[in-house]
Amino acid sequence: MTHYSDSPGMVRVDFFKPSGKWYMTEDLDMYDFWDELIPHDAVEKALERNGRNLKHFTRVVLQPYHRNAYPVMLVAEED
Numbered sequence: 001m002t003h004y005s006d007s008p009g010m011v012r013v014d015f016f017k018p019s020g021k022w023y024m025t026e027d028l029d030m031y032d033f034w035d036e037l038i039p040h041d042a043v044e045k046a047l048e049r050n051g052r053n054l055k056h057f058t059r060v061v062l063q064p065y066h067r068n069a070y071p072v073m074l075v076a077e078e079d
Contacts, residue, residue, distance in 0.1 A: 015057040030065035
């Protein structure tokens with residue numbers, strides 16, 4: 001498995017506008033969420049902790065740092 005940085009807990013998160021257009025890519029520290037119940041919750045909690053859970057964007061993490069990792073997509077919330 002490859003990682004976004006030299007630290008295995010750092011992962012890539014992509015943000016997309018509601019239209020589907022790519023907006024930005026950032027790194028996300030998920031190190032403390034390895035044992036969270038499901039990867040979806042782990043990503044959401046990591047985003048909250050880092051102040052980056054921008055719910056008006058769709059957030060995609062292809063390789064979350066989690067015991068049972070699978071790609072996670074958090075769909076943008078409508079106003």
